[in-house]
Amino acid sequence: MKVTTTWTGGRAFTAVGDSGYDINMDATEAYGGLGKGATPTEMLLGSLAGCIGIDITMILRPHLEKIDQIKIETDGIRKEEAPKGFTDINVTFIIDGDIDSKKIWRAIRLGKDKYCSVSDSLKATINFRLMLNGKEEENVSL
């Protein structure tokens, strides 16, 4: 698959792929940018969350009507020395709804192990947590 990314001046770039949807990127001011877009590392973490999020909404499709909220927090830990690639990414699912935690954990596992192209592309160790209706739910099913 192809994505074309075009310099728009300064440190800013716009990426577009088959979806036709422009993504604007820019460096932060500390790196000479104007903050007129997401940073590439934000996009990387967002792409991981979106990938596994989309997988989960597909796997849990019969239950989606009972789900009021899905929020995915990705917290990336980077090397101290440049290049500062991500070594660990902690992914917390914050979900509200009338659904069993085992169903969600199954969807998370299936998403990561079988479907998510983004997690499969990353070197980082990816750790998952689930907060369901305000309470942490451990992954008891193996």
Place this chain on the structure above:
Amino acid sequence: MKVTTTWTGGRAFTAVGDSGYDINMDATEAYGGLGKGATPTEMLLGSLAGCIGIDITMILRPHLEKIDQIKIETDGIRKEEAPKGFTDINVTFIIDGDIDSKKIWRAIRLGKDKYCSVSDSLKATINFRLMLNGKEEENVSL
């Protein structure tokens, strides 16, 4: 660094990090989405291009006024079986301007080896090509 990604219905999600810049994602129609955003895999390729693109504009800062165009094509090759992570990513820089190809190759190498957090986070083999003023320029400097 943290990014929060929120489900907005169907297969759609919106990610936001410290930049405050929303990134909308959606699955393609083939995967039950409405195409109302970039796909996560597009974002991954775009983040690689943006990361190395930003590095290059920083390294080539003294020469930027003489550069008329920077376009970065990222072509990702994925596994045939799911999860279809990227195994190889071919990155082609299409640059027009009054600048020596050696300076650009040096910037590409420095970007990849020393600065780019995204390339350092990916498992894929990343291959680079440079088209300068319509002509392919080999990486002769080692």
